[in-house]
Amino acid sequence: MEVVIVPDAAAGGELIAEAVATLLRRRPDALLGVATGSTPLPIYQALAAKVRAGAVDASRTRICQLDEYVGLPAGHPESYRSVVLREVVEPLGLDEHAFMGPDGTAEDVQAACEAYDRALREAGGVDLQLLGIGTDGHIGFNEPCSSLASRTRIKTLTRQTREDNARFFDSLDEVPHHVITQGIGTILEARHLVLLATGEGKADAVAHAVEGPVAALVPASALQLHPHATVVVDEAAASKLKLAEYFRATYAAKPDWQGI
Numbered sequence: 001m002e003v004v005i006v007p008d009a010a011a012g013g014e015l016i017a018e019a020v021a022t023l024l025r026r027r028p029d030a031l032l033g034v035a036t037g038s039t040p041l042p043i044y045q046a047l048a049a050k051v052r053a054g055a056v057d058a059s060r061t062r063i064c065q066l067d068e069y070v071g072l073p074a075g076h077p078e079s080y081r082s083v084v085l086r087e088v089v090e091p092l093g094l095d096e097h098a099f100m101g102p103d104g105t106a107e108d109v110q111a112a113c114e115a116y117d118r119a120l121r122e123a124g125g126v127d128l129q130l131l132g133i134g135t136d137g138h139i140g141f142n143e144p145c146s147s148l149a150s151r152t153r154i155k156t157l158t159r160q161t162r163e164d165n166a167r168f169f170d171s172l173d174e175v176p177h178h179v180i181t182q183g184i185g186t187i188l189e190a191r192h193l194v195l196l197a198t199g200e201g202k203a204d205a206v207a208h209a210v211e212g213p214v215a216a217l218v219p220a221s222a223l224q225l226h227p228h229a230t231v232v233v234d235e236a237a238a239s240k241l242k243l244a245e246y247f248r249a250t251y252a253a254k255p256d257w258q259g260i
């Protein structure tokens with residue numbers, strides 16, 4: 001696992017957007033897995049700016065979703081489908097055909113989960129999966145004690161995650177209890193995992209994920225099992241890392257051409 005400490009969220013967004021752009025220059029129809037929440041927004045803004053400036057052509061990029069609320073009406077502005085369309089697909093100049101996600105409105109949720117896992121495989125697998133991290137160490141919506149081998153399935157949110165996400169809704173009561181999420185086993189099949197964490201509120205979760213044991217209790221620690229995982233953190237989110245100086249020195253000594 002590579003840990004890159006950046007000065008702030010904007011620098012993290014720029015670094016990761018450049019990694020995505022490098023991938024797209026090599027593979028224009030790459031399948032890019034995107035995460036929701038506030039943290040990845042600087043990545044999407046930096047990537048859209050590169051597209052507008054003509055620094056990268058994203059016209060053939062395919063986008064896939066990590067997770068989704070269950071039971072929100074179709075078109076709800078806070079469904080992750082709406083969020084990804086608004087924050088990623090439209091700013092990149094893509095249309096809905098370039099985009100795939102699990103169906104949070106399906107009557108048969110289990111079938112929708114299996115169909116999504118199948119669709120990801122049939123699409124050739126995810127080339128680069130962007131991830132955030134929950135304050136409880138979750139990735140996607142894999143809450144603590146999710147199986148490290150899990151596939152896309154329905155999960156129940158913890159109270160803490162519902163409280164963390166209540167800011168996107170009018171009240172806590174409106175935050176769904178159930179979600180569909182790519183499983184940890186599904187996420188680990190992506191060819192490159194890139195997790196961005198910013199702010200002091202993520203420092204404990206980052207320290208446990210990066211320097212703690214691999215444990216279902218901290219779903220993000222599963223990144224330790226992946227051969228190409230990059231964790232990008234700002235100073236605040238890095239503040240509880242014991243090996244911070246080593247991570248800084250390693251990245252400083254890395255030749256530019258290697259990227260992340």
Ligand SMILES: N[C@@H]1[C@@H](O)[C@H](O)[C@@H](COP(=O)(O)O)O[C@@H]1O
Nearest residue numbers: 035036037038039132133134140
């Ligand atoms: N399902 C999403 C996660 O994918 C995201 O990583 C997390 C953190 O969000 P934020 O970046 O807003 O802190 O929120 C939600 O739970």
